[in-house]
Amino acid sequence: MTQTSVPDVVIRRLTTYLQTLKHMAQRGEHVASSTEIGRWAGVSPAQVRKDLSHFGEFGRQGLGYEIGFLCTQIERILKIDQDWRLILVGAGALGHALMNYGAFVTGRFQIVAVFDSDPAKVNTRVGQREILPMERLAEIIAERHVEIAILAVPATAAQHVADQLVACGVRSILSYAPITLNTPRDVHVRYIDPVASLQTMTYYL
Amino acid sequence: MTQTSVPDVVIRRLTTYLQTLKHMAQRGEHVASSTEIGRWAGVSPAQVRKDLSHFGEFGRQGLGYEIGFLCTQIERILKIDQDWRLILVGAGALGHALMNYGAFVTGRFQIVAVFDSDPAKVNTRVGQREILPMERLAEIIAERHVEIAILAVPATAAQHVADQLVACGVRSILSYAPITLNTPRDVHVRYIDPVASLQTMTYYL
Numbered sequence: 001m002t003q004t005s006v007p008d009v010v011i012r013r014l015t016t017y018l019q020t021l022k023h024m025a026q027r028g029e030h031v032a033s034s035t036e037i038g039r040w041a042g043v044s045p046a047q048v049r050k051d052l053s054h055f056g057e058f059g060r061q062g063l064g065y066e067i068g069f070l071c072t073q074i075e076r077i078l079k080i081d082q083d084w085r086l087i088l089v090g091a092g093a094l095g096h097a098l099m100n101y102g103a104f105v106t107g108r109f110q111i112v113a114v115f116d117s118d119p120a121k122v123n124t125r126v127g128q129r130e131i132l133p134m135e136r137l138a139e140i141i142a143e144r145h146v147e148i149a150i151l152a153v154p155a156t157a158a159q160h161v162a163d164q165l166v167a168c169g170v171r172s173i174l175s176y177a178p179i180t181l182n183t184p185r186d187v188h189v190r191y192i193d194p195v196a197s198l199q200t201m202t203y204y205l
Numbered sequence: 206m207t208q209t210s211v212p213d214v215v216i217r218r219l220t221t222y223l224q225t226l227k228h229m230a231q232r233g234e235h236v237a238s239s240t241e242i243g244r245w246a247g248v249s250p251a252q253v254r255k256d257l258s259h260f261g262e263f264g265r266q267g268l269g270y271e272i273g274f275l276c277t278q279i280e281r282i283l284k285i286d287q288d289w290r291l292i293l294v295g296a297g298a299l300g301h302a303l304m305n306y307g308a309f310v311t312g313r314f315q316i317v318a319v320f321d322s323d324p325a326k327v328n329t330r331v332g333q334r335e336i337l338p339m340e341r342l343a344e345i346i347a348e349r350h351v352e353i354a355i356l357a358v359p360a361t362a363a364q365h366v367a368d369q370l371v372a373c374g375v376r377s378i379l380s381y382a383p384i385t386l387n388t389p390r391d392v393h394v395r396y397i398d399p400v401a402s403l404q405t406m407t408y409y410l
Contacts, residue, residue, distance in 0.1 A: 009247025015404045023385070042214025079407040086403075097299035102360070103383060103400045147410050148403065155307070172406040174399060178308060180228070188409050190402040194379060195308045197395040198291075198353065199220045201377040202284040204393050205352050 010051045011078070016041040017048065018074045025067050033064040084109050085144050087170075089161050090152030091116040091131045094176055098152060099127035111150070113140045117157070134164070141168040151175040162189075215256045216283070221246040222253065223279045230272050238269040289314050290349050292375075294366050295357030296321040296336045299381055303357060304332035316355070318345045322362070339369070346373040356380040367394075 020040040024032055034045035041048070052058050052070075055077050059065040075081040086104070088095055088111050095114065098104060104111045105127070114129045115137055116122060122133045132140065140146070149170045153161050158177035165173060166187055173189045175181060181189050225245040229237055239250035246253070257263050257275075260282050264270040280286040291309070293300055293316050300319065303309060309316045310332075319334045320342055321327060327338045337345065345351065354375045358366050363382035370378060371392055378394045380386060386394050 007247055011408050012247070012405050015401060018404075019401070042212060042217070077408065078404055079410065080404050084403070084407060084410075092302065093298050093305065094302035097297065097302055098399070100298065101383075101399070107400065109400060109403050148406065150399065171410060172403075174402055174406070178306075186409075188406045190406060192397055192399060192402060194303070194306070194355065194397060195312065195314060196220060196224070197379050197397060198289070198314050198377075199223075199283055199285050200217050201353065201379070201393045201395060202289060203216050203219075203282065204391075205284065205289075205376060 006054045010054060013041060013043065013047075013051055014074050014078055017051070018071060018078070021065075021067050021071050021074070025071070030067055031064045032067050032070070034059070037065070080108060082108065084148055085112045085146050086110065086148045086150055087112060087137075087140065087144075087146050088114045088150045088152060089116070089134075089137075089165070090176075091118075091121050091126050092152065094152040096126050098150060099129065109148075112144050112146065115140075117153075134161075137164060138168045141165075141170060146170065148172040148174070151177055153177060155179045211259045215259060218246060218248065218252075218256055219279050219283055222256070223276060223283070226270075226272050226276050226279070230276070235272055236269045237272050237275070239264070242270070285313060287313065289353055290317045290351050291315065291353045291355055292317060292342075292345065292349075292351050293319045293355045293357060294321070294339075294342075294370070295381075296323075296326050296331050297357065299357040301331050303355060304334065314353075317349050317351065320345075322358075339366075342369060343373045346370075346375060351375065353377040353379070356382055358382060360384045 017037050020037050021032060034048040038045045038048045058070050058073055086109055088098055091114050113132055114126055115132050115134055117134050121131050124131055147170060149165045151158055151173055155177045158179055159181055162173060162181045162183060166183055171187050175189055176192050178193055183189055222242050225242050226237060239253040243250045243253045263275050263278055291314055293303060296319050318337055319331055320337050320339055322339050326336050329336055354370045356363055356366060356378055360382045363384055364386055367378060367386045367388060371388055376392050380394055381397050383398055388394055
């Protein structure tokens, strides 16, 4: 099966499986069954096996999955066993919080440049980075081979900035703006929306 | 079937179905099939029907679901057809961004108080709210009948603050701290983690 035929929801579930496996490893476990993985991820054991079978044969019938091995394999499949350069657009309060977020300083995802359209912010610093004007977006994206951007701009500016990012070659956008972006089919967008998360919890109250 | 027997993953999927339905309504559609809903949410039509059947009979065989009606029903099930009071702990850059987030000012989820442990921040303002000391946590939670908290504190403080929140009666926590919290079984925690979202996109690059 070619990579492009794997449904997006399977890719999303792989990250959940990875988290589950890492939790189990932290608890000192070495082997995981599809039942255990599925229970945590909220899917059936058959679904876990089917999802993983898109990418190869990782376990043995009746013996389960070796946790360390499966973690390594999933990280390789998701390409998170390598470093990625990101840019951040929007240097407001959220942008500052993101620049100070440990994972973006020392982790595999590194924010290499920050942009803002506000002339008063340009040339000031956020974290260790100087804020660049939007005019330099194309140049930096090309120079640093950036394919991923974080969008931390107001809702009213988000679509316009997304269009610019796409035109410059960005193919993955993580958006904090509470609107749905229109992007070409080959551009992947994920949204971070606290309200959507809160809406999954009130049921229990 | 009692409410408590519904798996958490079904509750999460309901919010995805709701988003799907709202998108369809925006496009001017009035009726949705389980196939259409499922395609967007990445599950089978049978799964959509099974998930909804936990709560009642919302569609007619062969006719699909009336979108406006189903939206109203899902909002009622998720209890997001009512207002909720939240508190925010952590008045750093992220806390400021959250206080300025439109949905928390005018939406169904209203941040009614902000807390910080830093004496230098206490009594200053963030958005329209005065920052309160942690010592007032129990009093405000009881007085305002708050059951939901947003955690925007550093990873090192997150577990300690979560323990305080739970002790004060908070039963839902939305955490921005990049650690897994230990909480009692009846406390629901959701995590907002930009790295987890980014990890679902690099596969396509």
